[in-house]
Amino acid sequence: MAPTKIRKLAKPERRAQLIETAKEILRECGADALTLGHLAERAGVSKPIAYEHFGTREGLLIALSQEIEDRHTSKLQLALAGAPKELDAVADIISSVYIKCAVDSGEEWQAISGALRGNADMIATQQQQADDYVGMIQAALGPFAKIPAEDLRLRCTGIAGAAEAIGRELIRGRTSEAAASTNLAALIVDSVNA
Template sequence: MPRAARKAQMLAVAEEVFAERGYLAASMDEIAERVGVSKPMLYEYFGSKEGLLVGCIDKARTELREATEQAVIGAADSPESMLRLGVLAFFRFIAERRQSYGLLRHEAAVTVPSAVEEIEAIRRQQTDLMIGWMGMALPGADLLELEAAAEILVGSCERLAQWCERRPEVTPERATDLLMTAVWTGLSSRAGN
């Protein structure tokens, strides 16, 4: 199997095991067995169990960026639709990975220092995407205001995603509607809508 495909397989299995057992209870032996490789091979690819977890988070960050970019690029025809599509892509991404998202948010963020850095990198990535999209939609806008709005949006999305964990009946579409109702009024005044 090519190295990239093997690495992707290891990450997918590790994410499953971490989500099922929790980071602390997950074992490299079980992950290696499920993948069908030796434990030393896992260490060769990732260095440690922590390195494997960080690899899972990094993979999620890449996938989230791709999902949000694809949702917005070419499909958005106004600042509001740009924001709505990006937010909806986030909530769909979280809903599809509910168990893994819960693990990262609860356990890994507390027990693994390098995971905290990776999770913060996801927040910065999404904030930077929002700043870029709002900058295109609001040419000439004050950068400080764009940065603040992006931080507010990312924080709001994260908190609402946590609320959705407790309210599984709330769909990604409903969560998006709730967020847009709460934040679009202020942003639309800047967009001239």
């Protein structure tokens, strides 16, 4: 019997495959086990292919972080596109999407952040992600705010921090998904109405 020929993937497909494989390793073995060598072996590719896509282990972890953030952003944009023009509804959407994303990838995100604590590139990436998220929720909440834009931006920064803290509480098993979502939505409404 002739050996099966492995289909060569286009670069974007290969990157997506490597990201998915990296997430599996992260979930099953933790961040310490996630190396480019391990990733290449698990994905059935040569080490140079993994290095070509990510450069370093840190590059891989940052790519994973960005993939999680991109997924969250897409879900939030889609949900907000059909949102009723009411503060409570928008707050519920922002809250429920954030909490659902925390459930879906919170442990992965915590592992990635922990593995890259103090890494300058990760700090810059996280700051950009935070700024983008704050801008998105500021735009969504702006029509309901009766405060100056700079005050709203600061409050949205606080909302983002509260969302992260509530998400951590949920991941640690210290609250339910429903309670996390309800209380985050209440914080959002109170921040805009205050």
